[in-house]
Amino acid sequence: MTLRFKLAALVLGATLGFSAPVMAQQPVNPTASSVQEQQLLDALKPGETISGRISIPDDNAADLQKPSNKDWMGFNLKVSDRVMGVALVGTLLALLVFFVVKGRLKIEAGRAGRTITRFNVFERTVHWTMAISFIALALSGINVAVGRYIVLPWLGYEAFGSLTYLGKLAHHYLAWPFMVCVVITFLMWVRHNIPNKLDLRWLKEGGGLLVKGKHPPAKKFNAGQKIVFWGVVVGGSLVAASGLLLMFPYFLDSATDWQLAQIAHALIASGMMAMILGHIYIGTVGTEGALDAMTTGQVDVNWAEQHHSLWLEEELAKGAVQRRGPGGEVTPAE
Ligand code: HEM
Numbered sequence: 539m540t541l542r543f544k545l546a547a548l549v550l551g552a553t554l555g556f557s558a559p560v561m562a563q564q565p566v567n568p569t570a571s572s573v574q575e576q577q578l579l580d581a582l583k584p585g586e587t588i589s590g591r592i593s594i595p596d597d598n599a600a601d602l603q604k605p606s607n608k609d610w611m612g613f614n615l616k617v618s619d620r621v622m623g624v625a626l627v628g629t630l631l632a633l634l635v636f637f638v639v640k641g642r643l644k645i646e647a648g649r650a651g652r653t654i655t656r657f658n659v660f661e662r663t664v665h666w667t668m669a670i671s672f673i674a675l676a677l678s679g680i681n682v683a684v685g686r687y688i689v690l691p692w693l694g695y696e697a698f699g700s701l702t703y704l705g706k707l708a709h710h711y712l713a714w715p716f717m718v719c720v721v722i723t724f725l726m727w728v729r730h731n732i733p734n735k736l737d738l739r740w741l742k743e744g745g746g747l748l749v750k751g752k753h754p755p756a757k758k759f760n761a762g763q764k765i766v767f768w769g770v771v772v773g774g775s776l777v778a779a780s781g782l783l784l785m786f787p788y789f790l791d792s793a794t795d796w797q798l799a800q801i802a803h804a805l806i807a808s809g810m811m812a813m814i815l816g817h818i819y820i821g822t823v824g825t826e827g828a829l830d831a832m833t834t835g836q837v838d839v840n841w842a843e844q845h846h847s848l849w850l851e852e853e854l855a856k857g858a859v860q861r862r863g864p865g866g867e868v869t870p871a872e
Contacts (some may be wrong), residue, residue, distance in 0.1 A: 583665050598793055608798040612813055618804040619684050625812040626680070633819045643825045645841050647753060653836035654850065654859050661726060662832055668719035668770075671712040678705030678809050683804060713781055720774035727767060730758040736848075737761035746844075758849045773810040791813060 549759040578588055586618050588603040597780065657665070681689055681702055690698045744754035754760075780803035783789060787796050821828050827841035841861060842850040853859075 547556070566762045572860065575603070579603060601793075604793065606794070607797075610794075610801070613801060614683075614804070618801055618808075621805060622680065622683055622808040622811075625808040628814070629812040629815045633816065633824075637819075637823065640747070642823060643747075645826050645838060646844060647840045649827070649838045650834050650840040652859050653830075653834075654839055654842055654853050655835055656831040656837045656842075657835050659835065662835055664719050664726065665832055667715055668723060671716040671719065672810075672814065674708050675711045675716060676807070678709040679804075679807055680811075681705050682709070710785065713778070713785075716774070717778045719772060720778065723767075724771045727759070728771075731764045731767045733761075733764060737764060753844050753847070755847045756845065756849065757852070758846060760845065762820075766813065769813045773806055773813070777806045777810060780806065 548666055551792065572697075582603075582605060585606065587601050587605075589600040590602055592600045654798065682705065685698065685702060685705075689701070693701065734752070736756060737760070743749070743752065743754040745760060745762050780799045783799040783801060784796065790796050821832065825845075827838050828845075830841075831837045839850065
């Protein structure tokens with residue numbers, strides 16, 4: 539049941555243009571000029587709201603004080619923000635330890651100097667559009683969630699305010715290319731990402747990390763990459779769906795639904811950011827020769843043999859190998 543206090547409506551409703559307030563039986567005297575917000579809040583039972591009267595059809599607009607909002611804020615402060623911090627810092631530390639212990643995964647046979655096309659221009663354009671938009675979304679999202687602890691002390695209020703405003707714009711507009719790219723990525727690579735028995739073997743053998751010189755066979759994408767692919771497709775869809783609800787709250791019934799969407803958005807995004815940190819590590823410093831696949835589109839055949847032996851066999855059968863000159867120029871292999 540909703541409590542209505544004369545004074546609350548008079549004081550707060552005057553600013554918001556509420557019509558005549560209603561008085562209910564309350565332990566505090568609503569006409570006392572000394573009535574305080576805390577007294578009004580103390581008088582509320584769990585789930586109750588202090589509301590005014592409005593003449594527009596949106597009931598939510600009548601709410602003046604909704605103590606349950608504090609549960610949502612408390613959850614964000616105590617859980618969501620911490621989950622995000624642990625996901626990001628924990629993953630970075632784990633990758634650092636992994637790098638220190640294992641070092642860079644080398645092309646064991648050295649570079650052959652002959653390359654094979656791994657991704658065409660279209661695939662690379664989609665990948666980098668998705669990557670750049672995701673990174674901008676991640677950074678602006680992190681700023682909204684925890685920027686007040688880690689950025690504000692550095693920048694001060696004015697610069698932090700401007701940065702956060704620009705970040706919010708970036709977050710709203712770059713969500714669109716990101717969502718489009720997730721859909722295209724799904725359509726473009728789903729046929730290479732259907733799980734099969736080879737993936738179990740790849741996982742059992744730790745992707746070749748457990749025994750040096752022994753690499754489990756893989757087709758175009760190995761089990762680790764399939765996890766990233768499905769993480770991006772499923773995680774990206776969920777983060778997009780919850781983000782759209784936050785952007786267009788009119789589709790939701792109540793403020794509580796919006797709060798649930800916000801919590802889901804923050805938690806799923808945290809998981810995705812941790813996964814993508816691992817992906818960026820593997821695609822850059824972690825594995826020699828991997829980045830070529832997404833820059834030039836060509837990979838060395840010895841890299842392909844080590845990481846994707848079955849895919850290489852299929853491609854060789856099509857005669858798809860090139861020779862690279864010392865200046866990087868490409869000529870067909872004899
Ligand atoms: C600086 C950032 C990034 C770098 C350096 C990078 C690098 C790479 C590389 C080298 C590959 C090809 C691996 C191969 O040849 O098998 C790849 C594939 C892929 N990337 Fe990225 N990437 C980045 C960011 C992202 C982001 C932000 C996303 C999605 C949100 C993403 C999603 C994917 C997916 C789904 C694949 C295919 C599966 C896989 O190889 O794991 N990448 N990336």
